[in-house]
Amino acid sequence: xxxxxxxxxxxxxxxxxxxxxxxxxxxxxxxxxxxxxxxxxxxxxxxxxxxxxxxxxxxxxxxxxxxxxxxxxxxxxxxxxxxxxxxxxxxxxxxxxxxxxxxxxxxxxxxxxxxxxxxxxxxxxxxxxxxxxxxxxxxxxxxxxxxxxxxxxxxxxxxxxxxxxxxxxxxxxxxxxxxxxxxxxxxxxxxxxxxxxxxxxxxxxxxxxxxxxxxxxxxxxxxxxxxxxxxxxxxxxxxxxxxxxxxxxxxxxxxxxxxxxxxxxxxxxxxxxxxxxxxxxxxxxxxxxxxxxxx
Amino acid sequence: xxxxxxxxxxxxxxxxxxxxxxxxxxxxxxxxxxxxxxxxxxxxxxxxxxxxxxxxxxxxxxxxxxxxxxxxxxxxxxxxxxxxxxxxxxxxxxxxxxxxxxxxxxxxxxxxxxxxxxxxxxxxxxxxxxxxxxxxxxxxxxxxxxxxxxxxxxxxxxxxxxxxxxxxxxxxxxxxxxxxxxxxxxxxxxxxxxxxxxxxxxxxxxxxxxxxxxxxxxxxxxxxxxxxxxxxxxxxxxxxxxxxxxxxxxxxxxxxxxxxxxxxxxxxxxxxxxxxxxxxxxxxxxxxxxxxxxxxxxxxxxxxxxxxxxxxxxxxxxxxxxxxxxxxxxxxxxxxxxxxxxxxxxxxxxxxxxxxxxxxxxxxxxxxxxxxxxxxxxxxxxxxxxxxxxxxxxxxxxxxxxxxxxxxxxxxxxxxxxxxxxxxxxxxxxxxxxxxxxxxxxxxxxxxxx
Numbered sequence: 001x002x003x004x005x006x007x008x009x010x011x012x013x014x015x016x017x018x019x020x021x022x023x024x025x026x027x028x029x030x031x032x033x034x035x036x037x038x039x040x041x042x043x044x045x046x047x048x049x050x051x052x053x054x055x056x057x058x059x060x061x062x063x064x065x066x067x068x069x070x071x072x073x074x075x076x077x078x079x080x081x082x083x084x085x086x087x088x089x090x091x092x093x094x095x096x097x098x099x100x101x102x103x104x105x106x107x108x109x110x111x112x113x114x115x116x117x118x119x120x121x122x123x124x125x126x127x128x129x130x131x132x133x134x135x136x137x138x139x140x141x142x143x144x145x146x147x148x149x150x151x152x153x154x155x156x157x158x159x160x161x162x163x164x165x166x167x168x169x170x171x172x173x174x175x176x177x178x179x180x181x182x183x184x185x186x187x188x189x190x191x192x193x194x195x196x197x198x199x200x201x202x203x204x205x206x207x208x209x210x211x212x213x214x215x216x217x218x219x220x221x222x223x224x225x226x227x228x229x230x231x232x233x234x235x236x237x238x239x240x241x242x243x244x245x246x247x248x249x250x251x252x253x254x255x256x257x258x259x260x261x262x263x264x265x266x267x268x269x270x271x272x273x274x275x276x277x278x279x280x281x282x283x284x285x286x287x288x289x290x291x292x293x294x295x
Numbered sequence: 296x297x298x299x300x301x302x303x304x305x306x307x308x309x310x311x312x313x314x315x316x317x318x319x320x321x322x323x324x325x326x327x328x329x330x331x332x333x334x335x336x337x338x339x340x341x342x343x344x345x346x347x348x349x350x351x352x353x354x355x356x357x358x359x360x361x362x363x364x365x366x367x368x369x370x371x372x373x374x375x376x377x378x379x380x381x382x383x384x385x386x387x388x389x390x391x392x393x394x395x396x397x398x399x400x401x402x403x404x405x406x407x408x409x410x411x412x413x414x415x416x417x418x419x420x421x422x423x424x425x426x427x428x429x430x431x432x433x434x435x436x437x438x439x440x441x442x443x444x445x446x447x448x449x450x451x452x453x454x455x456x457x458x459x460x461x462x463x464x465x466x467x468x469x470x471x472x473x474x475x476x477x478x479x480x481x482x483x484x485x486x487x488x489x490x491x492x493x494x495x496x497x498x499x500x501x502x503x504x505x506x507x508x509x510x511x512x513x514x515x516x517x518x519x520x521x522x523x524x525x526x527x528x529x530x531x532x533x534x535x536x537x538x539x540x541x542x543x544x545x546x547x548x549x550x551x552x553x554x555x556x557x558x559x560x561x562x563x564x565x566x567x568x569x570x571x572x573x574x575x576x577x578x579x580x581x582x583x584x585x586x587x588x589x590x591x592x593x594x595x596x597x598x599x600x601x602x603x604x605x606x607x608x609x610x611x612x613x614x615x616x617x618x619x620x621x622x623x624x625x626x627x628x629x630x631x632x633x634x635x636x637x638x639x640x641x642x643x644x645x646x647x648x649x650x651x652x653x654x655x656x657x658x659x660x661x662x663x664x665x666x667x668x669x670x671x672x673x674x675x676x677x678x679x680x681x682x683x684x685x686x687x688x689x690x691x692x693x694x695x696x697x698x699x700x701x702x703x704x705x706x707x708x709x710x711x712x713x714x715x716x717x718x719x720x721x722x723x724x725x726x727x728x729x730x731x732x733x734x735x736x737x738x739x740x741x742x743x744x745x
Contacts, residue, residue: 032303054303058504060497062304138663138703143647146661147705148690152648248654 010083017082025069032062112280115287120169123287124294133288136281140273141289149292153253154268159292162249166238167293173286177279179272182241187225188263195222196263203258206234206246307500309426312409313419313554317578319396326397327406335451338458343671350460356699362632363669363699367639374628381624383508385617387515389609390596391522392572395509401501402573404452404494405557408445415441419554445495446487453487499558502571513568518599519608523572525552525563525594526602533563545589552576552594562594636733638676639667640726642740650745658712658744659689666694666726667701675729678706682722683742686710693729708742717744 041051079087086092115129123129138147144155151157156164164182165175188196195218202219204211223234229242236244243251251268252261273282340347342360349358357364364371386393395402416422416437425434457479458466469475475483493501502509516522530546546563553561555575560567562576580594598607645661653659668674676694680686689709696702708722720742728734 034303056303056305058500059304059306060500061504135703138705142645142663142705146645146648146651147663148661148707149705150648150651150659150661150707152651155648254652 007084010085012083014083014085017076021069021072025066028062028065028069112278112284115284116280120173120283120287120290123284124291126287129284130288130291133284133291136277136285137288140277141285149289154251156251157249158289160249161293162244162247163238164236164241164243164251167290169286169290171238172289173282175270176277176282176285176289177272177274180241180270182266182268184242184261184266186263186265190225191222191262195219196259198222199226199262200259203234203245207248208246209248308559310499310557310559311419311422311426312557312575313551313579314413315555315575315578317581319574320578323397323402323406323573327403330398330400330403331407335455338455338463346462346464348459349462352460363637363671365639365667365669367667371628371632374624374631378621378624378628381617381621383512384515385614385621387512388517388520388613388617391516391520392509392512392570395502396572396574399571401493401498401506402571404490405498407448408494409557411444411448412441415444442495445491449487449491449495450483451487452490453483453485456486457482499569499571502558503569509568509571515613517611517613519611521596521598521607522566523562523570523574523577523594524566524597524599524602526592526597527563528602530563530593545584545593547583547587549583551579551583555579566599636736637669638674638726638728638734638736639665639669640724640736640738641665641667642724642738644740650743652712653709656712657709658715659707659709660742662706662708662724662740664694664704664706664724664726664738665701666696666704668696669699671698673697673700674734676726677729678704679725679727680708680722681725683708683710683715683720685714686720686722686742694726710742710744712744715742715744719743 040053042054044052076082076085077087078089079091081087111132115123115126115132118126118129123133137149141149145151145158146155149158161167163171165171165180187199191199198215198219199222200219201211201216202223205213205216205220226234226245229240230236230245231242234245236242243249248254250258252258252266277285337348338346342358345358347358347360351357355366357368383394412422416425425437428434454466454470455463460482461479466475466479469479470483497505525546529544531544532542533546533548534543535548552563553559553576555578556562557573557575558569558571560569562570574596577594577596581591584591584593601607641664643663643665645663648661651659651661664678666676668676674696676696678688678692678694680688686708687710689707690705694702694704706724710720722740722742723737724740725735725737727736
């Protein structure tokens with residue numbers, strides 16, 4: 001913003017503010033007595049015969065007016081409000097947020113420290129830790145993985161035993177901390193239109209679904225290019241995030257979507273949380289996620 | 296033409312009301328005792344191992360004996376305020392400023408503070424003399440004594456007030472150890488200062504210049520409203536002393552009615568906005584009438600219409616309407632409280648994952664149930680879902696929630712795609728306490744098949 005404005009306007013606004021407040025005080029002082037012409041009314045007449053009495057206000061009321069003026073000056077001295085002057089207390093919305101965060105840290109920090117001292121498997125059986133972990137999960141993970149951790153299309157189900165990147169506590173913690181990027185390269189050009197369809201039949205065979213045996217056999221011949229990641233037996237590779245193709249779990253859909261995945265590839269991302277959550281929170285979340293499938 | 300310099304802000308003229316006894320003063324003292332026993336006392340009552348009346352703002356739980364109110368129950372506060380306002384309207388239409396004269400905290404605390412003042416400085420004449428005298432050691436001691444006791448009472452009032460928001464026994468221990476929190480300290484001092492300032496110093500200034508009700512209550516007045524009146528036909532021409540003759544009225548012009556008035560007016564000038572309806576002048580005048588052997592009631596509760604010699608109508612449209620609305624709301628609020636279910640449930644649909652496929656051609660939707668147990672014991676609830684063809688709950692139906700606690704429970708609902716059909720289906724969750732089938736709540740939501 002500072003490129004577009006000059007500090008002239010800060011002074012302009014500041015001077016107008018101060019002069020206005022001072023003028024209010026001056027007006028009040030000048031108006032606290034007046035020369036009356038013996039008349040009891042203010043001289044204003046409404047609706048032909050309604051007049052206003054000039055009854056005095058209580059003196060303490062006048063002091064309240066002066067008090068508000070003093071308050072105004074004091075406020076502008078202590079808090080930001082006068083042009084770009086920051087106020088002597090140094091208060092801002094940012095400092096308030098930081099203070100509140102520090103208070104929350106002081107209030108909840110000991111609980112997280114206590115949980116951080118236990119290992120993930122033990123925590124995953126501790127009801128108190130799971131209750132706290134569930135709150136973290138609902139606030140940070142449920143948007144994609146659903147409130148029950150069951151996921152939806154494109155977002156892995158965390159409640160089953162099928163893990164793209166491994167289901168050990170260490171692997172789960174690494175997924176949350178650093179995130180994951182799973183890339184399936186497009187194979188449409190390499191396989192050709194018919195080759196993609198054949199491959200789909202082979203995958204149906206691998207996962208125990210209905211398939212055309214001749215076309216599956218064609219697909220099987222070409223599976224060698226897939227085996228680099230998914231393994232010769234198609235059971236996947238957690239080091240690469242390559243899914244197991246022999247179960248009935250299809251992250252991106254089990255119908256025609258499979259052909260699309262083969263032809264066009266997929267890039268799927270789990271964002272890193274190391275900058276969003278403290279290590280002790282990630283530890284607790286790991287235990288909660290681990291508990292979802294450990295039942 | 297004469298030109299004067301006029302002050303637009305006048306210094307308050309001190310009022311030294313004279314002590315008054317009698318029927319109406321006794322009523323006022325009765326209400327002082329009744330309201331203040333409740334105020335100073337209720338904070339100390341225990342109930343089931345907690346404070347009986349406690350407004351726990353930090354945890355947003357408001358305890359009144361057996362009832363626990365949550366922020367969602369704000370309607371009851373609204374209703375309470377409406378009942379209070381309508382009662383004020385009704386009482387005012389029938390009998391004028393009853394609230395102001397007998398029950399308003401400003402009146403009640405002023406009465407207590409004036410009693411302390413009288414005990415230390417003496418009655419009206421002694422106080423006028425004392426205030427007019429120059430500074431002396433005796434005056435200093437008397438004033439210090441008075442303000443000391445006022446301040447102590449005011450601080451106790453502030454302490455009691457804060458004791459409704461933070462447990463008063465713990466607060467008492469904190470005060471004794473001088474380690475009250477910043478907000479507790481602020482509110483004890485602020486409420487104490489307000490009590491001391493309003494009841495000790497401001498007094499009638501509050502009624503004349505601060506109170507909004509004092510200014511708009513004339514809207515409820517009519518010719519049949521009871522007001523405190525001076526019977527001019529009987530009293531005038533007034534006169535005092537041996538020169539009285541039969542042509543004189545009953546008013547002996549003793550000015551007792553002016554001396555006892557807490558707002559410093561002369562009721563014989565007729566109804567004035569300053570009159571708070573405290574009836575001190577009635578008590579004062581009745582005593583004088585008794586002494587001079589005349590019937591009581593020269594100053595009395597009456598209506599403008601009665602003074603004109605006509606009959607007062609109490610049941611008039613305004614009164615009937617106020618009474619009918621008030622009765623309706625009281626009944627509705629009573630029924631609402633009686634039928635209140637100590638369980639609240641909010642259903643929040645998962646928004647990103649709208650609908651998902653699971654094995655066997657089934658479709659699953661996920662919801663969060665916020666289950667709030669507003670009773671003071673832990674409870675288990677049974678969750679069920681209805682309204683979906685071949686649909687059922689696919690997660691744990693039993694939910695356990697601690698005492699006055701709430702839990703967010705993820706819930707799965709599953710349906711057959713073919714039977715339910717594509718689109719949006721209205722469903723109803725019912726949540727029922729396992730140990731009491733009357734504690735049940737139904738909440739609507741939707742199930743989406745994609």
